[in-house]
Structures are given as C-alpha cells and as structure tokens.
Amino acid sequence: MNNITLLAIETSCDEVAAAIYNTEKKLLSHAMFSQTEYHKHFGGVVPEIASRSHIVKINGIVSEALEKSGKSLADIDVVAVTSKPGLLGSLLIGVSFAKAIAGSTDKKLIAVDHLEGHAFSACIENDIPFPFLCMTASGGHTSLYRVTDYGKFETLATTLDDAAGEAFDKVAKMLKLGYPGGPIIEKLAGEVGFEDFFDYPRNKLNDLMFSFSGLKTAVLYSLVKKGVYSMEQKTLLTDDMTLKKQVASSFLNCVSDIFVSKISKALHEQRDYKAIAFVGGVACNKFIRSQIQQKVANKFNIPLFFPSPLFCTDNAAMIAFVGHYKAQRGEFSPLNFEVY
Numbered sequence: 001m002n003n004i005t006l007l008a009i010e011t012s013c014d015e016v017a018a019a020i021y022n023t024e025k026k027l028l029s030h031a032m033f034s035q036t037e038y039h040k041h042f043g044g045v046v047p048e049i050a051s052r053s054h055i056v057k058i059n060g061i062v063s064e065a066l067e068k069s070g071k072s073l074a075d076i077d078v079v080a081v082t083s084k085p086g087l088l089g090s091l092l093i094g095v096s097f098a099k100a101i102a103g104s105t106d107k108k109l110i111a112v113d114h115l116e117g118h119a120f121s122a123c124i125e126n127d128i129p130f131p132f133l134c135m136t137a138s139g140g141h142t143s144l145y146r147v148t149d150y151g152k153f154e155t156l157a158t159t160l161d162d163a164a165g166e167a168f169d170k171v172a173k174m175l176k177l178g179y180p181g182g183p184i185i186e187k188l189a190g191e192v193g194f195e196d197f198f199d200y201p202r203n204k205l206n207d208l209m210f211s212f213s214g215l216k217t218a219v220l221y222s223l224v225k226k227g228v229y230s231m232e233q234k235t236l237l238t239d240d241m242t243l244k245k246q247v248a249s250s251f252l253n254c255v256s257d258i259f260v261s262k263i264s265k266a267l268h269e270q271r272d273y274k275a276i277a278f279v280g281g282v283a284c285n286k287f288i289r290s291q292i293q294q295k296v297a298n299k300f301n302i303p304l305f306f307p308s309p310l311f312c313t314d315n316a317a318m319i320a321f322v323g324h325y326k327a328q329r330g331e332f333s334p335l336n337f338e339v340y
C-alpha cells in the first residue's frame with residue numbers, strides 16, 4: 001500500500017473521537033465528543049456512564065469525521081483503533097465498532113496503544129528529530145520516554161502513585177473547584193500571578209520516577225492546619241477564593257518544578273537528545289509549558305514541542321498518526337485481537 005487512507009477511532013476513556021488520515025495529505029479531519037459535562041458532578045469519570053454514552057455517539061462521530069474529510073467509507077483502506085490501556089467498557093465500544101467495519105468491508109485493521117498515540121502526538125503537526133525525550137502527562141498516565149524512531153520508544157520513568165492530571169483533578173475536588181481540575185487550577189493560579197505561596201514539598205526522589213500523592217497530602221494538611229478542612233466530613237469548610245487561588249498557584253508551581261527537575265535529570269543522563277516533547281492533557285497548561293521552555297529547553301539549547309491543545313487531551317488524530325506508520329510497515333492486527 002503506497003497511498004493509504006485510514007480511519008482512526010479512540011474510545012479509551014470519556015472521549016469518543018474519530019479521524020481520517022491520508023499518506024499524502026496527512027490529517028484530513030477529526031471529530032470528537034467529550035463527556036466532561038456528564039462526569040463533572042462526580043469529580044471524575046464514571047466508567048458505566050462513559051461506555052453508555054460511547055455506544056450512543058460513536059456512529060455520529062465517525063460519520064462526522066468522514067464527512068469533514070470528503071471521504072466515504074469506501075475510500076478507507078485501514079481502520080485503526082485504540083485497544084489499550086483504558087476503561088474496558090469504553091475500549092470495547094470503539095474496538096467492536098472498528099472490527100465490525102473492518103470485518104464486514106474487508107479492510108485492514110490495526111490495534112493502537114493509547115500511550116504510543118500520546119507519545120507521538122506532537123509529531124502530528126511537527127517534524128521532530130530523533131531521538132527525542134517525551135514527557136507524557138495525562139489524567140491516567142505520567143511517563144518519560146526515550147523515543148528513537150516512529151514506534152520505537154523506551155519507558156524511562158512512570159509514576160509511583162497518582163498521574164499528574166489525576167493530582168490536578170483531586171486537588172481541584174478538595175478545593176471544591178469542579179472537574180476537570182487542570183484548566184480551573186491554571187486559571188485561578190493566573191489570578192494571583194502564578195506565585196508560590198506555600199512552598200509545598202518538591203519530589204525528593206533521586207531518580208526519574210514521579211510521585212504526586214505526597215503533594216496531594218501536603219495540600220490537604222495545609223488546609224487542615226488552617227482549620228478550613230474537616231477530615232471527618234472530608235470537606236472544605238471555606239469559600240475563601242483568595243485562599244483557593246493561593247493553594248492552586250502553589251500546587252501548580254510545585255508540579256511544574258517536578259517536571260522541570262525530572263526532564264532536566266533525563267537530559268543530563270543521556271546527552272544525545274535532539275528535542276523534547278511535552279504531551280497529554282496536562283501539556284495544555286501554558287504555565288508549565290513556559291517553565292519547561294525557560295528552565296529546560298533554553299538551558300539545554302534544544303527545541304521543545306507540544307501538540308495543539310486538541311491533540312494534548314484524548315483524540316483520534318494521534319491514533320491515526322500511529323496507525324498510519326504501522327500500516328506503511330504492514331503491521332496489521334487480526335480481527336480477533338484482544339482488549340486490555
């Protein structure tokens with residue numbers, strides 16, 4: 001296959017997304033429905049609500065992506081779909097839909113790892129030189145990868161406990177700010193000039209591994225100490241917005257410093273990196289981006305890349321990108337592949 005047109009589907013968590021990608025024209029279209037509104041009352045994703053919504057929305061989203069691209073199902077050569085990791089009920093909707101299309105129309109099928117999708121998401125819009133260091137920070141994952149070629153990456157570090165995005169969401173919940181926490185915390189921090197008021201403890205671990213649960217506990221204790229959080233009722237007792245902004249800003253500074261120190265450490269350990277990529281939902285954060293730019297990329301004199309915000313959070317364009325290079329190599333999956 002020389003000129004491939006590919007349909008990609010992503011349903012690993014609470015977004016249902018589809019994209020159309022062509023070898024020559026690259027990304028032709030993408031469509032997405034996010035269920036944030038359905039889950040925000042619960043402060044996190046409710047798996048059953050997620051899969052029930054996917055089954056309702058998936059056909060419309062795939063049709064929308066096809067329509068936007070000017071292609072029909074008959075033009076599609078390959079169907080790529082996220083097969084792992086994620087919420088099982090959610091994954092099964094996308095995978096069953098993809099298998100049904102591929103099986104009934106005799107198209108090739110490719111199972112894509114969601115994390116590989118994030119790892120190459122900054123490559124959708126940028127030509128990034130290899131090897132590059134990839135910092136993935138999303139709601140479910142925090143990983144540092146050494147990326148040496150398309151599809152070739154080695155995990156240097158993960159998190160020992162919470163993912164970075166999860167920490168944003170938990171701290172926002174603690175402060176009764178709503179869900180998802182990242183954008184709200186960034187906005188409130190900006191209102192107090194992104195200053196660090198409480199100097200929460202930085203990750204003392206001497207290796208590349210991440211840990212965010214200690215920081216979350218430090219935030220909690222600082223609120224308990226001020227007498228504004230009840231451990232018995234597990235609830236915040238104040239509506240003081242100034243305090244909430246100061247906590248949000250201090251927390252953001254701490255998370256940002258953790259990224260800066262781990263990325264710097266990885267660059268010190270191996271000196272041949274030609275670029276850094278910062279990807280995943282947390283990479284939407286402009287403050288953290290600017291800190292990594294100033295304190296790491298400028299210092300080491302290597303370029304920093306990040307995807308557009310739409311391709312930072314879960315999306316099908318990144319699944320299409322990975323599916324496409326796999327299709328070019330003939331790395332297809334059988335119709336009976338498993339879901340994890």
Ligand code: KG4
Pocket residue numbers: 013137138139140141164165166168169180181182183186280281282283284285286312313314
């Ligand atoms: O990549 P993503 O959709 O999730 C997973 O694949 O797991 O990212 C969602 C996460 C949420 O935890 C959300 O709070 C965080 O990304 N996020 C942010 C920002 N925007 C989204 N975190 C920090 N700052 C932001 N501006």
Ligand code: ZN
Pocket residue numbers: 114118138139313314
């Ligand atoms: Zn993700």
